[in-house]
Amino acid sequence: xIRIHLxxxxxxxxxxxLDFYTRVLGLEPRQDIDMGDGNRxxxxxxxxxPGVELLLExxxxxxxxxxxxxxxxxxxxxxxxxxxxxxxxxxxxxxxGVTFVQPPMDFGPVAVAVIDDTVGxxxxxxxxxx
Amino acid sequence: xxxxxxxxxxxxxLDVLTVRDDQSLFEITTxxxxxxxxxxxRQAVSQHLAVLEEAGLVSSRRHGRTRLHxxxxxxxxxIARRWPTKESS
Numbered sequence: 740x741i742r743i744h745l746x747x748x749x750x751x752x753x754x755x756x757l758d759f760y761t762r763v764l765g766l767e768p769r770q771d772i773d774m775g776d777g778n779r780x781x782x783x784x785x786x787x788x789p790g791v792e793l794l795l796e797x798x799x800x801x802x803x804x805x806x807x808x809x810x811x812x813x814x815x816x817x818x819x820x821x822x823x824x825x826x827x828x829x830x831x832x833x834x835x836g837v838t839f840v841q842p843p844m845d846f847g848p849v850a851v852a853v854i855d856d857t858v859g860x861x862x863x864x865x866x867x868x869x
Numbered sequence: 870x871x872x873x874x875x876x877x878x879x880x881x882x883l884d885v886l887t888v889r890d891d892q893s894l895f896e897i898t899t900x901x902x903x904x905x906x907x908x909x910x911r912q913a914v915s916q917h918l919a920v921l922e923e924a925g926l927v928s929s930r931r932h933g934r935t936r937l938h939x940x941x942x943x944x945x946x947x948i949a950r951r952w953p954t955k956e957s958s
Contacts, residue, residue, distance in 0.1 A: 814892075
């Protein structure tokens with residue numbers, strides 16, 4: 740059986756990204772390995788749950804800029820994170836100064852919002868109901 | 870403007886833009902599907918937005934790195950001027 744083990748987002752500043760994804764969003768730090776040239780193999784995971792990890796990957800490759808500019812220009816999120824209560828997270832994250840590019844929108848079985856991760860990406864938050 | 874309003878998809882985009890100002894292409898596409906059951910590619914929505922902008926019915930601006938779109942009903946006044954509503958007697 741093949742399972743999803745690692746997904747990645749390109750981040751402008753790994754230290755800043757780690758702070759946002761852990762302290763602000765509430766994910767847990769996992770791996771942090773020095774890769775030389777100031778780059779780290781830096782991952783975060785779900786709180787209290789081993790398994791799939793998100794790699795906070797340096798955005799230095801020249802292809803990343805145009806790719807991300809095009810996505811962000813059209814408001815397209817780089818990845819989606821699940822939340823239990825989107826309205827509660829909207830209130831909590833707004834209080835922490837997080838920018839909601841798209842406020843919570845309820846579509847029945849799913850409610851979604853889009854935030855700015857401060858390191859170059861838009862991230863969609865999704866509450867799956869029922 | 871009349872050509873811009875002729876396409877049902879473009880009228881639906883205007884409906885979507887009445888919900889709130891400053892929507893990204895992604896948000897408009899998501900709302901079209903979620904609120905109207907209209908499944909369009911982002912490219913198609915982008916082309917419709919260009920027609921609506923050309924007609925002055927939609928304005929857009931960059932906020933940070935994201936382009937945001939807002940409804941402008943100003944040109945619709947021409948319709949009311951040209952065909953005024955009569956008071957019912």
